[in-house]
Amino acid sequence: ATARPGVPEGTPMVPPQDLPSRPRRNRRSPTIRQAISETRIGPENLLLPVFVHDGEDNIPIASMPGVDRLGWRHGLLQSVRDARAYGVNSVVLFPKTPDHLKTRTGEEAYNDNGLVQRSIRLLKDTFPDLEVYTDVALDPYNSDGHDGIVRDDGVIMNDETVECLCRQAISQARAGADCVSPSDMMDGRVGAIRQALDDEGFSHVSIMAYTAKYASAFYGPFRDALASAPSTGKLGRVIPPNKRTYQQDPANYREALREARLDEAEGADIMMVKPGLPYLDVIRLLRDNSSLPIAAYHVSGEYAMLKAAALQGWLDEREAVLESLLSLKRAGADIILTYYAGQAARWMAGEGAALKPVA
Ligand code: PBG
Secondary structure, three states: OOOOOOOOOOOOOOOOOOOOOHHHHHHHHHHHHHHHOOOOOOOHEEEEEEEOOOOOOOOOOOOOOOOOOEOOOHHHHHHHHHHHHHOEEEEEEEOOHHHHHHHHOOOOHOOOOOHEEEEEEEHHOOOOOOOOEEEOOOOEEEEEEEEOEEEOOOEHHHHHHHHHHHHHHHHHHHHOEEEEEOOOOOOOOOHHHHHHHOOOOOOOOOEEEEEEEEEOHHHHHHHHOOOOOOOOOOOOEEEEEEOOOOEEEOOOHHHHHHHHHHHHHHHHOOOEOOOHHHHHHHHHOOOOOOOOOOOEEEEEEEEHHHHHHHHOOOOOHHHHHHHHHHHHHHOOOOOOOOEOOOHHHHHHHHOOOOOOOOO
């Protein structure tokens, strides 16, 4: 046998294959790989969800290491300032409501001086160009832990809830919200909120609809963060233990298209799919069937999985997170809501390539 320089001994000697197409030629060097890279993602695509509470200290969330319930003054501003320093200029607010302010009809949702409303005003006063999104749904304020009003027999009342959501959206718009995001999955809420906002002089306020929101197990850590899980039955009343009469069945694909057509007709500006990675097919479905921007929510359970594996040393956190976010973009999402927004933007800027996961 003739010596082949650099080739390990024992490598089979074969004649070259007669291949007209060798895809590996386009992966030969970083330069060619970068030149033909199909998907780009930057901090401008990221939207940071934040949990706020009506106190001063930041309180860690056990099931989401590295994410805190932020004190609505100092902690919130600091966290937004940090994200903005790396180009993330969008934030969505989720309030932790103390039990004594929760009621069966959740009227704290439209208290003009509530925690979310105060937080919006503080953010817009401090960072006028920050894009402030809000969540529209009753669950943080509802003593039964549901996104809508629960009747004594356990039915989640649709049209009555929609009326409350309109009041909530108006109150948030009045405080200065740029975009309200109904996450409740009641029928007809996008159109009703659009009409209510327009009637009150808020035609400039956008709606990001949670269009295809699934009844998912991946929201667990979020419900820990806000103590907002459906509560157990109260004397003489039925409280459904899950949200399956309004959130979509994870088995369903076509149903997402039906929701998308309705939300688009009702005036949504952006449509969301939630959760993210388990539903890439649904993101692609909406992308291919609408000209609206699409958002994807990389939810609390997805964060928790990555963080847990990273803390065990089982995954390279930076690589795994950036690949996850890139995949959401590749599937068709323009906007990605992720608890990793600040950290990911820092990684995208080339910082901390070798950092250990932060608990
Ligand atoms: C509720 C709401 C939920 C999330 C966002 N808004 C939870 C739920 O539907 O029970 C979950 C977000 C996450 O898990 O990160 N309106």
